[in-house]
Amino acid sequence: MAETIGFIGLGSMGAPIAANLLKAGFAVRVYNRTASKADALVKAGAQLVSSPADVAQRAGIVLTMLSDDRAEEEMCLRESSFVEKLGPDGIHVAISTISPDTARRLAKHHAEHQVHYVASPVFGRPEAAASKRLWVCTSGPAEAKKKVQPVLAAISQGIFDFGADAGSANVVKLCGNFLVASAIEALAEALTLAQKNGVKQADVADMFGKSLFAIPVYQGYGKQIVERRFDPPGFRLALGLKDIKLVHETAASSATPMPLASLLQDRWLSAAAKGRGNLDWSAASLGVAEDAGLK
């Protein structure tokens, strides 16, 4: 009989990930605040439950994909949570992007219920989630990581292990989002320089996407910036700003000066202040153009 996996959080990332678990042969019990978002999954075979605790079975595995630190904390620390239900030897795999400190706090909390916390934030947009091309960074107790390996393998193209500390995988996830946001800022400045000096942005983006920077990060964002195509969002700017703030806070609490992260925070704050929170997060590039007097 198929192993049952609990899954909480069916947003634009969570839904396709849960679908991949079904495809891989797992039985999946799902919970979402807005139940209607589970319709397609239920058709595909998932079982919809009406309380978050009900996704869990003793000593089982539960994945959560929630929007931020507070959502994860509320889900885990509430009365009669799924964590208590998981009981001894259960495993909570948090694939949300949250701060390393929150991850460590949750791991400590879970330990009181003898539940293992495995941090497993993922890289990739919804379409990458749908096509099983996510990248996972993971950290937590070795035994638990071993048990959830098939689950993570079912939703990703690669898993990278960062040891036992619950916070480590989240540090790496923040590093990655920081690198991507840095590439967006760099592209925006380079393409603005080109335009202000009479060189076609599209030609520049095309060249770098085919030569030195032939990877989706540069190709995709380069194209979006050139075409100013930020709607519908692949990753909402308001969420991207949240992640950049997490980078910045983690830097501040570890006494790590990161002037580029500071620059990014100011750039994305400005985009939010200008009302661009619901556009794709690469819309922060508009600020570069505006600062240069371009419309």
Add this chain to the structure above:
Amino acid sequence: MAETIGFIGLGSMGAPIAANLLKAGFAVRVYNRTASKADALVKAGAQLVSSPADVAQRAGIVLTMLSDDRAEEEMCLRESSFVEKLGPDGIHVAISTISPDTARRLAKHHAEHQVHYVASPVFGRPEAAASKRLWVCTSGPAEAKKKVQPVLAAISQGIFDFGADAGSANVVKLCGNFLVASAIEALAEALTLAQKNGVKQADVADMFGKSLFAIPVYQGYGKQIVERRFDPPGFRLALGLKDIKLVHETAASSATPMPLASLLQDRWLSAAAKGRGNLDWSAASLGVAEDAGLK
């Protein structure tokens, strides 16, 4: 009979490029201030001449690979220069990294002698030059670009055309170097954040080099930063700083605010001030670690 190409500037980049011209079947006349640097090329069939003008033949093609704007200007504007010798219908292909303004000034000067100026700065380190894996961005008169196409094809894996303006290819070259330096800064900050939060730098660099950033720029510099291996230099920091200054000057003269370019200039200036001008330019990353109190 083989077409003869003139070549001035046999530094760590120029020498392997000239060698590839020989391999491609061109006859090559070379000049270098320090003549001994031509020894290997002469053995390989190049003809060494004793004055820069002597590399040129009327209506022929001359490539220059010199260290900076001043070197290009001195070579081109001197009495009895190779430009005069090229005379009507000759073509000067400048593959050096210089400012767009200098390129435009040279193009104007050359036009007085009916010599075509083709800007063709290249991307790649010496080993890429040796293995014909350079990327070329080119701009200048269409006719002339067509004529030199086989020459550029003999030294590179790809050529990108940016139109007629002599300065455009140089704008693109500056954009590219800016993107690379931005990636170095981003990597240095991310890896420092990892270390300060207890995550092994090597593991982080390894993951990103295999997933989101699987390109030589991130793989190579990631590794160098982790291993603090900056000597011998692939690209001298002092030269890198020169290029970053060109980016910054071009930004300033075109009223393009580029806060990330500003950050890079300050970072690289600091490395120079600390005596690291002869290390690889990724040694600027040491400043990030030092600012975070790491030794």
Add this chain to the structure above:
Amino acid sequence: MAETIGFIGLGSMGAPIAANLLKAGFAVRVYNRTASKADALVKAGAQLVSSPADVAQRAGIVLTMLSDDRAEEEMCLRESSFVEKLGPDGIHVAISTISPDTARRLAKHHAEHQVHYVASPVFGRPEAAASKRLWVCTSGPAEAKKKVQPVLAAISQGIFDFGADAGSANVVKLCGNFLVASAIEALAEALTLAQKNGVKQADVADMFGKSLFAIPVYQGYGKQIVERRFDPPGFRLALGLKDIKLVHETAASSATPMPLASLLQDRWLSAAAKGRGNLDWSAASLGVAEDAGLK
């Protein structure tokens, strides 16, 4: 009979402020975690009590001068706090530097006990506190501000009113500390530029202190930077960093990009990372010199 004022927090700022209340004729009841710090005040006529709640009398006035947001919160929100003791019509005057959000939260909490919260953070170093040369910015309910006016007048040379919102005075206090830190950074960069260009720093600081910038902020910090005299601290760097973080957080939560505040946070973080937390906060200037390769 003299009005009795409660006072909690006898650090380097609190002690001289309480002393001025005594000098002005108020009866003063003091509490401090380390009771011995009250010795001089007791000799001068203060009454030392053994629990924070005991400084308060119903409908009276209590001043607190504590090190940070957490200390204020713990003092106010604990069981049997001085706030409860103040009861209906009491006034809590918080002269600590805390975040506007914390101030607003406290005001709301106090209202439940019908206690008025008057935010009154002060500007000035310990010697200014001793000589009654502090500047006060205040906000809170009009009636309450009127009642505490004589108290604030007894400890300062000027009071500025910013309306009814409990958070406003703290916003202004953060603005002020930001302006001072900005002046320190500007001085450090200017003086480093002078030195690297062969001009004596002392002469430069002297000129500006006597001409365009003839105010203590520039005169005092200019001198400290030139003489590299950071010990003993007038204002500990670790506390200064705390305030800069508050500025930065307030900026982030109000969608206000402040690149200069970001620069300051990175500069002060670096100083902390280098082990300078117990020096005067102007020791952050050493980072400017080090980045320029100066010892």
Add this chain to the structure above:
Amino acid sequence: MAETIGFIGLGSMGAPIAANLLKAGFAVRVYNRTASKADALVKAGAQLVSSPADVAQRAGIVLTMLSDDRAEEEMCLRESSFVEKLGPDGIHVAISTISPDTARRLAKHHAEHQVHYVASPVFGRPEAAASKRLWVCTSGPAEAKKKVQPVLAAISQGIFDFGADAGSANVVKLCGNFLVASAIEALAEALTLAQKNGVKQADVADMFGKSLFAIPVYQGYGKQIVERRFDPPGFRLALGLKDIKLVHETAASSATPMPLASLLQDRWLSAAAKGRGNLDWSAASLGVAEDAGLK
């Protein structure tokens, strides 16, 4: 008989300075490209000449107040310049704001004609020039400085000596303009933070202008920023940007990382790109408000 002083450059600063020389009893010979600008001075007793060289008399003193490095160079290095006319023992007092390098180059050039170069850039706006409240920083040969002391005393409220090097006074002038621009940026960010947090900008500017920052730089610019009153300009933004670029170039050529100067250059570049070159240079503050989404 009154000593005769030559004066070149009757802009908004030069004209009132020349007027003060007349008031002090000097005979003044003036030259300006647009002769009509000399009308008021001629009425006041100045002698208008039709070529720049004619302001000079052998072994006399000539002051120049020109807009930038190029204008000074063209005036000094042209055929039959006033420098040649000054001949042995003449003194050129350059009160323009130019780069230290240009000053040193001019000093060297003048030495060939045995003319002394005294760098004496001034601080102050046109109204300060008119009321003799300028501050002068000076450097050059001791003897020459002694001779021109009464001249400088006639136009200023204070003179500060920075030694023999022709470039030193200009380094100090750049330091000063950098400090002022830094104060503008700091004020703009602080006042924007206030507004975004519901505190009246005018109240904040008023408090700091009366307490910690009770000097004209903060009082005047604070008021301008609050009232958004940038026209007519006291100091044109395009000229201010020129000075900030000089700061930045001097920093770059002396390997001095100045992140705050970089921030300023990007801020002022943006203002220029947005078409604000003819407003007062404090109009750069509009960029801070715009980045925060304020109109």
